[in-house]
Amino acid sequence: MDSRTYIGRVRGLGSAKHGGEHWLKQRLTAIGNILLTTWFVISLLLMPNFDQATLAQWLAQPTVAVPMILMIVNIFSHARLGLQVLIEDYVHDEGLKFGTMALLNFYVVASAVFGIFVVAKLAFTGASA
Amino acid sequence: MKDAEIMAKNPNRPLSPHLQVYRWSPQMAISIFHRATGFILATVGMITLLWWLSAIGGGPESYATFEKYVVSAGESGTGFETASNWFFRLLALAVTFSFFQHLASGVRHLVLDIGAGYELKVNRTWASVAFIAAFFATAFVVLFVASRFLGV
Numbered sequence: 103m104d105s106r107t108y109i110g111r112v113r114g115l116g117s118a119k120h121g122g123e124h125w126l127k128q129r130l131t132a133i134g135n136i137l138l139t140t141w142f143v144i145s146l147l148l149m150p151n152f153d154q155a156t157l158a159q160w161l162a163q164p165t166v167a168v169p170m171i172l173m174i175v176n177i178f179s180h181a182r183l184g185l186q187v188l189i190e191d192y193v194h195d196e197g198l199k200f201g202t203m204a205l206l207n208f209y210v211v212a213s214a215v216f217g218i219f220v221v222a223k224l225a226f227t228g229a230s231a
Numbered sequence: 232m233k234d235a236e237i238m239a240k241n242p243n244r245p246l247s248p249h250l251q252v253y254r255w256s257p258q259m260a261i262s263i264f265h266r267a268t269g270f271i272l273a274t275v276g277m278i279t280l281l282w283w284l285s286a287i288g289g290g291p292e293s294y295a296t297f298e299k300y301v302v303s304a305g306e307s308g309t310g311f312e313t314a315s316n317w318f319f320r321l322l323a324l325a326v327t328f329s330f331f332q333h334l335a336s337g338v339r340h341l342v343l344d345i346g347a348g349y350e351l352k353v354n355r356t357w358a359s360v361a362f363i364a365a366f367f368a369t370a371f372v373v374l375f376v377a378s379r380f381l382g383v
Contacts, residue, residue, distance in 0.1 A: 129341065129344060132337050132340075132341065133341070135337075136334065136337070136338070139330070139334070143330075147372075147375065152302075152380070154286075154287060154290065154291045154294035154295070155291070157287045157294070158287050158288070158290075161284070161287055161288075170284075177272075177277060178277065181269075181272070181273035181277060184269045184270075184273060185269075185270070185273055188266065188269075188270065213277060213278075213281055216281060216285070217280070217281050217284055220281075220284045220285045220287075220288040221284060221288075223288055224287070224288050
């Protein structure tokens, strides 16, 4: 016998009120990606040459380093959300799902931090690295 | 495991229709391509981007290594380096197409999200347009790179 009240039995069983969050974040990062990757692709097409010195000087500028860091954060957030859906759809074993989801989080966070560090180091210490 | 046990008891039970049952249409293909290209971008695309950035940050020598394996080893390249160049050129082509395909179908998704474009013909047309746009954008980049950097 369950001696709890009716309200006590149903509390905590409903929606976590986070249902729309993933969906909305996916769209917002998508819009951010349209802007940032368009900037990135046009910058690449307009690059005078692809020598290391030219690229390092280009990356070290604040007007390039800032959007580049934003792009790294944004694409890795978007990728995390997207790959999460792939895992949820195709990995059915609970243990394996937990493991792949953990690996996904390690992958995106480590990669994004690595990318940010590379760009920040160039921007802060100059292009002569 | 539970599903497998039920399957073993009655292998003839009806299954929900899956990919192989349907006739391919642009609307169906674009949904699958959106996933597949997203996966390519999230793995090959992003790792290459990080490699490229860290090669720039690492200085002239590390960038030369990146160029030798990814871009072009030049006339004096070994067989392995030349093979590596072609391997990465193929990857670059896949990533470039994936980028434009994911961009085009992503924009299509944003339009669908505001509730527009669900009429059968309109939906079909824009699915096809997204494929065509991705193809031409990729072709443009390939020709641009070939004429400017590879001297073709």
